[in-house]
Amino acid sequence: MTEQLEKTYLWDPVVRVLHWALVIAFFTAFGLGKFGPAQMTLHFYAGYAVAVIVVLRVIWGFVGFTTARFATFVKGPGKVFAYARTLPSSNPSRSYGHNPVGAIFVVGVLIVLAMQVTSGLLADPEDYINVGPLAQYVSSDVARKALSYHEPLSFLLLLMVIGHIGAIFWYKKRKGENLVTPMVTGYAQLPPREAPAE
Template sequence: MHARASSDVQVWDPFVRIAHWTVAVGFFVAYLTEDAKIVHVWAGYIVGALVFARIVWGFVGPRHARFSDFITGPVAATHYLWDLVRARAKRYVGHSPAGGAMVIALLAFLAATVVTGLVRYAEEDAAGPLAPLYAQTSSIGGAQTVEDDENQVGERGGRSAFSESHEVIASITLGLIVFHVLGVILASFVHHENLARAMVTGRKRPD
């Protein structure tokens, strides 16, 4: 056991690990606290800041944190998933092709969730960093009022397209997270390693 641990190599740097778990916690806090506005908003700010930092880190971080290390395209990702369900997928020290694709998808949808949330916050509460811009234009990105007799929001009497898309995108993001967790469990079983623990310690076996 000790010899095995000493032979492991450092794969995930501290920032990747901290950002990974903090974003996960922040997303679920925000998802579950829609009615607790301050908590919801600040959780969103934290997620947004970390997503932005992770994107930058994808260009300047260490080897396995860089996009160039794990972006392989949809064909490679699909082939990896097909091999994974047949328990014959190749093992990767860093992100697998499917894992890399999931990283990109999650970053994109998390960013979209944050941006639409900021627009919604500006629109409904006249608050947040986009509030001045929203006040000047009265409509960001072509936001249009959507009639909704069952969902009244404040004094506006309806939710904009951005408000609706915020909830939809957040739900899609949740679905991606569930799929990600299932993929990690399956890959851990197929490759005989605990991938969740590796994202805590940062270490994996070299081959």
């Protein structure tokens, strides 16, 4: 029997714009940090953009559209493990928003991004040029520690992004689900159910 699917509104414009803006801002900051000019002004601007996006996404996680809210998609350990057991299956998940395992990634990446931004704001490489704007308000020990965390956190974020892309390919190849198109159009093909309310 063929599964009945219908066009379902899933991701609101705020989530979609913030998602793709974060992709651009993160890779811009990463590229400038690793390969850009010695003077990190443009890297700082990209970092500020990341900071704004993270703050807006956290706010939207409390007041936004249903599928964007943390209260909707963050689940307890029982539901996370129950969903995780279905991952090897070829059956589509048909999640109405972030699934319980994906929710861990969303929260985790927001936390790591916040740590990365904070470390950049506080870092002082002692070159008198690329000093974080908040470094003057903390001790030199804190500024040096922030600097020591900044680069490792960037590579952790890169690994998380690679894992995210891998998951997208896994869902497409193994489960036959396209996770990219809904993040572009806002709509996904899902089984009928009561539409989420704002």
